[in-house]
Amino acid sequence: MEAQLPSPQTTLLILLGASAWPLFPEFQSSEAFANAARGLKAYFLDPKRFGLSPENVLDVFNSNHSPDELDVEIGQFLERRLTALKGTGHAARDLLVYFVGHVGFIGRDSDFYLAIRRTRTENPRASGIPVLSLADTITEKARYLRRIIILDCCFAAAAFSAFQTGPSQVAIEKAVDAFEVRQRRAGFPAKGTTLLCSSSHKSPSLLLPDGSSTMFTKAVLDALSKGMPLQREHISLREVKDLAASFLSETRNAPRPVVLSPDQSEGDVADIPFFPNPRAEEERARQAEEARRRLAEEAERTRRMEEERQRRIEEEQARQIEEKRVRKAREEEQTPSYVPYPASSGILQDLRSRQLSWRKAGLPLVLALLILGSAGGLFAAQHLSTARTQTTATAAQVQSTARAAADAYARFVATNGIMFGFDAQHSHANPYEQILNPTTVGGLTKKWAYDSGNSIVSGFYSSPAVAGGVVYVGSGDGSVYALDAASGTKKWASTTGSSFVSSPAVAGGVVYVGSDDGNVYALDAASGAKKWASPTGTSIVSSPAVANGAVYVGSGNGNVYALDAASGAKKWVYHAAGSITSSPAVAGGVVYIRSDDGNLYALDAVSGMKKWVYHTVGVTTFSPIISSPAVAGGVVYIGSDDRKVYALDAITGVKKWAYPTGNVIYSSPTVAGGVVYIGSEDHKVYALDAVTGVKKWTYDTGWVIDSSPAVANGVVYIGTGNGNVYAFHLPGTS
Secondary structure, three states: OOOOOOOHHHEEEEEEEOOOOOOOOOOOOOHHHHHHHHHHHHHHHOOOOOOOOHHHEEEOOOOOOOHHHHHHHHHHHHHHHHHHHHHOOOOOOEEEEEEEEEEEEEOOOOEEEEOOOOOOOOOHHHHOEEHHHHHHHHHHHOOOOEEEEEEEEEOOOHHHHHHOOHHHHHHHHHHHHHHOOOOOOOOOOOOEEEEEEOOOOOOOOOEOOOOOOEHHHHHHHHHHHHOOOOOOOEEOHHHHHHHHHHHHOOOOOOOOOEEEEEEOOOOOHHHOOOEEOOOHHHHHHHHHHHHHHHHHHHHHHHHHHHHHHHHHHHHHHHHHHHHHHHHHHHHHHOOOOOOOOOOHHHHHHHHHHHHHHHHHOOOHHHHHHHHHHHHHHHHOHHHHHHHHHHHHHHHHHHHHHHHHHHHHHHHHHHHHOEEOOEOOOOOOEEOOOOOOOOOOHHHOOOOOOOOOOOOOOOOOOOOOEEEOOEEEEEOOOOEEEEEEOOOOOEEEEEEOOOOOOOOOEEEOOEEEEEOOOOEEEEEEOOOOOEEEEEEOOOOOOOOOEEEOOEEEEEOOOOEEEEEEOOOOOEEEEEEOOOOOOOOOEEEOOEEEEEOOOOEEEEEEOOOOOEEEEEEOOOOOOOOOOOOOOEEEOOEEEEEOOOOEEEEEEOOOOOEEEEEEOOOOOOOOOEEEOOEEEEEOOOOEEEEEEOOOOOEEEEEEOOOOOOOOOEEEOOEEEEEOOOOOEEEEEOOOOO
């Protein structure tokens, strides 16, 4: 389920530890521990930062109480505040426990304990707080809360100098074991435990050189105070850890913090957006300005392209006029050398009658080819009967082939739906096309055009979906249109008021599409009536993928959503660090999607839990990543704005190969017949071996390519920035 965000009214904080151990002189005393605890407490109480109420804080740092007294005090505090908050209507949801100071180990099993001010050299087991005891109390008293345990432990005491490598790992293992829950269920966590530890087993925790604080807590406070360059209002504990590690990396031999989540019974608490992000407003303004700049650049580029296209049209028109004039002049100068055979008109009339019947079968390409081929009848009158028999057989064969292909396509759509990239894996390959082929594709002509009254945003984003003889497409006028595929006649238009750049998916008689108003819409495919709308809060460019009864889509807020296809209810939400314009691919129970943070994410399709992440560009790059992944043969293929095409193992995310192109890649890859086809802004179409990444061929179109290739029946189709569509004959096909 989707967890509620933390808030100052629903969060509790317990501060533990000490800065001096008068009964255990082997432990080194330092004001750095007290300063660290004060700094963390100040952050949580500051109204301009986390803003906790003082009543929600239990500060027993440097307390003179015994371990048993502290245990009672912690239990009573939790019982009192949980009851009080429930009475105000703001039930507690989160508990943070922070410890700073020394820890120790005792006995043959190296039992791990937290050293408090009363800890004695003679019996540290009885005078320290065993981590198992603390875990029991917290788990029992706060069993329905999310629990974050922050351990800033120093292992520099002289009595344990021999164990500075080994015991630190033992400490982590003991802490993990104390809080571990063995069973797990899917879903976003409303409860659970996670630990943020100041160091791994390879490096002890350290103090700052000036003794003003511990190195770890100072880095955590810096991370919380500076935040991340994201539009999100909150950042997770894992992101705080990553930021702190980045700050610590600037100091030689500094410890590396680790996050461990022993209790993931409902998911990983470390991934919940928890702490206020100070840079959210700044990043929203920056990205808004960046978006305005990109739109201005795109508008200018579109204007230049349109001017160039118009210039070429005018040149072509002038060329055709001149060619026609020259041809007519030559014809007038020549005397016919023969008289046409009288039967010619009969042959042409016979062909025209057959062409008309084929048009009713929805085969305009065949009609175009017959018109070209009919000229041959003028020179074959002596074989009239044979020619007619062959033509009749061809017509029947074409009609039969067309019907079989249409039936197979309809069965596929009924079972799997149709969406951006043809299927949920984004293969971009249609195996059901039987009429268009390398021989016939050259005869294509325009059949119809429909004017929506506004732009249908193509190129980067929108593309139509065809199902049941209907073309579904979104428009910049705020409507989704359903058009008859044979005639172009409008069947219905469903209006929301906001433009559509997302490509629709059609499955089970429903049209799913994302809108600029931040909603994912489900529309009845027959009538256009709205079945449901699920809000995301920001505009949606990503195109939905439908699989296993769920609708998967990305949003500009960096979230990946899994929605119930029937109701629109959220099944899970995963947050990435950057906005998402890429469209998800679904294969083998995994959702693959690219974010503007430069990462390709692999998420469990049922739970939304992260399986792996692959990074392709620097984290400082925030250009929109339009390329969407394609999955085939256990490999994920993706284009990137670092100018490379990547092939990654679908299970592990390990790179198999990367092929460099001459410019950024917005095109999405197509995989067919063991070959990856993709376009680049360097004007070229690339064909790469799917296994090795070795280039098989490339073609320079002379214009940028942002669209994605499609493959059908031995032909590769792709559009370019100048408005042309290219068709390439695949080697080895007839």
